[in-house]
Amino acid sequence: MCYSMNSQQPLGGGIVAYADSARAEEAPEPPPRKKKVVVLGTGWAGTSFLKNLDSSRYEVKVISPRNYFAFTPLLPSVTCGTVEARSVVEPIRRMFEKKGKDVAYYEAECFKIDPTKKAVHCRSAVGTNLDGNGDFMLDYDYLVVALGATVNTFNTPGVMEHCHFLKEVEDAQKIRKSVIDCFERASIPNISEEEKRKILHFVIIGGGPTGVEFAAELHDFLVEDLVKLYPAIAQFVKITIIQSGEHILNTFDQRIAVFAESKFQRDGIELSTGFRVIKVSDDSITVKCKSSGVETLVPYGMAIWSAGIGTRPVITDFMNQVGQGKRRALATNEWLRVPECDSVYAIGDCSSISQRKIMEDISTIFKVADKDNSGTLTLKEINDVLEDICIRYPQVELYMKSMHMVDIADLIKGGVGDSNKESMVVNIEEFKKALCHVDSQVKTVPATAQVVSISIEYIG
Amino acid sequence: MCYSMNSQQPLGGGIVAYADSARAEEAPEPPPRKKKVVVLGTGWAGTSFLKNLDSSRYEVKVISPRNYFAFTPLLPSVTCGTVEARSVVEPIRRMFEKKGKDVAYYEAECFKIDPTKKAVHCRSAVGTNLDGNGDFMLDYDYLVVALGATVNTFNTPGVMEHCHFLKEVEDAQKIRKSVIDCFERASIPNISEEEKRKILHFVIIGGGPTGVEFAAELHDFLVEDLVKLYPAIAQFVKITIIQSGEHILNTFDQRIAVFAESKFQRDGIELSTGFRVIKVSDDSITVKCKSSGVETLVPYGMAIWSAGIGTRPVITDFMNQVGQGKRRALATNEWLRVPECDSVYAIGDCSSISQRKIMEDISTIFKVADKDNSGTLTLKEINDVLEDICIRYPQVELYMKSMHMVDIADLIKGGVGDSNKESMVVNIEEFKKALCHVDSQVKTVPATAQVVSISIEYIG
Structure with a gap:
């Protein structure tokens, strides 16, 4: 890791134990005080980190209002009873x-991170009946922020009041109850056909993976179960997905999107693409056609909002404190550390990694690789440092892959012309020219559970 | 059933089909209109009745805010996760x-029974988002009232606001969440030992079967599961049962009560018998010692109220309409019919059967049994009508059993002295004297699921 400009030991590597200097002379030497690690959050990020942490070496405290880990990819199945909560x-x-982890857990919500005092302020999540408000403060030597993201309504009026979400287990349970409620409502006497169609119109706003998975589960639930139990009103049921983009699943390969769209078409699920939701009332959704600008009222019985994730207030507050005020997620360096403050790490949906660009360090890299100080690099010299480069700058491998290059020589060759691989020699200018497009492969890693889990193994 | 004074065909027997008299001559004869049966309630009483009803012979409509049947004896197990809801x-x-029943179900609550118009007024139980309030009216030819009972707080202040109940599945789920919440609350930092003891004090008010079963389940849950997950606070946990009587389970055989009490003593469950709860606040229960009159404050973390059942408002209103205003449950005759109005039956916890006394009908019974009009009954004459007597007046068998009598001759002998069984002959006065104590065995049948189920088989 010789190229790191502001290198920082990752948590868990080579921490010097701290011993109380004021201890009485005659007492037997007390064990060195363990460093305090505070983890905020028990989602994918927090639990993955904890799994790999040697809890015997630290005093670990975990804060979360949720005293369980939820396997979120199965939430759409919970909404329809396929899987039990x-x-x-x-x-x-x-x-x-x-x-066998020695970890303290507090069911509480962190409402303020104080990086100056190295402390977090928390509030008990179960305050009922409790004298006082249950606030407390914990100080840390290392803080791991894994608070996740929240629902993002983009301030669309009525969404908070009238839409369901699908982030928590409770959300899934509420949706399940609400689907059945719609069928029961549509079954009572004196309901007009128009009203029945309205009540049994299930609208999913947002055609990302969450919305699409839910639509598919709901469709199966309706067709396989509910239609049998409510035969009299089965004909009035309709599912619609409203998507502002031209296609659903637009962060995925287009073949997946096309497959899903044609499957939904066969299933009778309506896709309203190119529409933006501008308002939700208790029984209708106002949508605006993005191309024509025309607004339409869509009557509905139940609506799910799955149109994106936003920043938690405590993260926004923390970003303001450390001078990251204009961002949507906490920026970390490639060691998952928040660079503006001491010993604070951030992982998962609440953060995003700012990958260091190779061109910023290109001179240093050249200098280190040029062991004989010849002013030029041979292929052997480059190969000797290649592994370190690839770890530190993952964009190198991504770039080579995208250009169908077999090895580093192919990359360098682009800079020095069609020379023989083995005898290839490059000077600093040629080296820079060869690598100048590599940083185009620096991407924001998508906020998914899998990515979190992989990045966490590294910190632990 | 020759002894019945106001005999009434039970529902389902010999109903004359009704045909529309105004039908057009040339049309093919339409099927006779089916009689409308409306059932209120989907608990033990309602579902047991429906199971045995031939739904092809009636137009059956079921109204209940609960679109499922709950197996209530397992609710205490749901509170602790032993059984899933x-x-x-x-x-x-x-x-x-x-x-394969052809039955219409409406998820709604009946808020008024109108026996004059033979109609029930209902309100949709899932009104959210619905235009109008979802009220509707259904008329009936036969009404089966199986609305059950509600929680009875005896107007004790604070009970509704601060206590849990254990009547519905939702109650059990809330209790489960609340137990865990107490453990989480007691685990957060800066909580004094006194506060921990308070939060982890689980109080059960009412030592009947519900309270006792719940106490036992809770004890097992704490000892087998929670103590492992919360080792630091296990020592502060306490369960108390507050019972106004001198013993718990006082409607059962005393040996059962004694066994339960000594088991609870061994388990460390505290029994506060002879105390009446007079007030509940958010963190303490005021109890009054029934013998000394002294009031004490009991700090608590969670309280369950299981001290009895009361009358639902719609039943109270109906009783007022039919002149049963001062009762706690709807009185029916032994055919489960509400005698004051036409074609209304009541079953389960909302009703109680007024058993006809044998002494009221004794002259008629004698007359019918005396086939040869001799003015006396032989043993054979009595035996010929015995089965009918026992069906109509169950107290006869109960009385004989309680007096350890082997057959009817033993009962009659008590009236006529120590005569020979076979040659025994009784006149009307001797017959009356022999049966005069039988009606002491007329008891109010306890409100339990088993009793309901048995009585229902008869109606169906």
Whole structure:
């Protein structure tokens, strides 16, 4: 890791133990005080980090209002009863107990991070009946911020009041109850056909993976189960996906999107692409056609909002404190550390990694690689440092792959012309020219559970 | 059934089909209109009745705010996660579908019974988002009232606001969440030992079967599961049962009560018998010692109220209409019919059967049994009508059993002295004297699911 400009030992590597200097002379030497690690959050990021942490070496405290880990990819199945809520959660205390981890857990919400005092301010999540408000403060030596993201309504009026979301287990349970409620409402006497169609119109706003998975589960639930139990009103059921883009699943390969769209068409799920939701009332959704600008009222019985994720207030506040005020997620360096403050790491949906550009360090890299100080690099000299380069700048491998290059020589050759691989020699200018397009492969990593899990293994 | 004074055909027997007299001459004869049966309630009483009803012979409509049947004896197990909520419920529509019943179900609450117009007024139980309030009216030819009972707080201040109940599946789920919440609350930092003891004090008010079963489940849950997950606070946990009587389970055989009490003592569950709860605040219960009159404050973390059942408002209103205003449950005759109005039956916890006394009918019974009009009954004459007597007046068998009598001759002998069984002959006065104590065995049948189920088989 010789190229790191502001290198910082990742958490868990080579921490010097701290010993109380004021201890009494005659007492037996007390064990060195363990460093305090505070983890905020028990989602994918927090639990993945904890799994790999050697809890015997630190005093670990975990804060979250949710005392369980939820396997979120199965939430759409919980909405329809395919999977029971109990099956997709694991109590956090049981996880610790099973793995023999010595970890303290507090069911509380962190409402302020104070990086100056190295402390977090928390509030008990179960305040009912409790004297006082249950506020407390914890100080840390290392803080791991894994608070996730929140629902983003883009301030669309009525969404908070009238739409369901699909972020938590409780959301999924509410949706399930609400679907059945719609069928029961449409079954009572004296309901007009128009009213029945309205009540049984299920609208999904946002055609990303969450919305699409939910639409598919809902369709199966309706067709396989509910139609049998409510035969008299089955004909009035309709599912619609409203998507502002031209295609659903637009962050995926287009073949996946096309497949999903044609499957939904066969299933009778309506796709309203190119429409933006501008208002939601208790029984209708106002949509605006993006091309024509025409507004339409869509009557509905139940609506799910799955149009994106936003920043939690505590993260916004923290970003303001450290001078990241204009961002949507906490920026970390490639060691997942928040560079503006001491010993604070951020992982998962609440953060994004700012990958260091190779061109910023190109002179240093050249100098280190040029062991014989010849002013030029041979292929061997480059190969000797290649592994370090690829770890530090993952964009190098991504770029080579995207250009169908077999090895580093192919990349360098682009800079020095069609020379023989083995005898190739490059000076600093040629080296720069060869690598100048590599940084185009620096991408924001998508906020998905898998990515979190992989990045976490590294910190642990 | 020759002894019945105001005999009434039970529902389902010999109903004359009604045909529309105004039909056009040339049209093919339409099928006779089916009689309308409206059932209020989907608990033990309502579903047991529906199971045995031939739905092809009637137009059946079921009204209940609960679209499932709940197996209530397992609710205490749901509070602790031993049994999952899903496992103790059966959707009412699925029950009908499985049994091939042609029954309409409306998820609504009946808020008024109008016996004059033979109609019930209902309100949709899922009114959200619905235009109008979802009220509707259904008329009936036969009404089966199976609305159950409600929680009875005896107007004790604070009970509704601060106590949990255990009547519905939702109650059990809330209790489960609340137990865990108490443990989480007691785990957050800066909580004094006194506060921890308070938060982890689980109080059960009412030592009947519900309270006792819940106490036992809670104890097992704490000892087998929670103590492992919250080892730091396990020592502060306490369970108390507050019972106004001198013993818990006082409607059961005393040996059962004694066994339960000594088991609870061994388990460390505290029994506060002879105390009446007079007030509940958000963190303490005021109890009054019934013997000394002294009031004490009991700090608590969670309280369950299981001290009895009361009358639903719609039943109170109906009783006022039919002149049963001062009762706690709807009185029916032994055919489960509400005698004051036409074609209304009541079953389950909302009703109680007024058993006809045998002494009121004793002359008629004697006359019918005396086939040869001799003015006396032989043993054979009595035996010929004995089965009918025992069906109509169950107290006869109960009385004989309680007096350890082997047959009817033993009962009659008590009236006529120590005569020979076979040659025994009784006149009307001796017959009256022999049976005069039988009516002491007329008891109010306890409100339990088993009793309901048995009485229902008869109506169906």
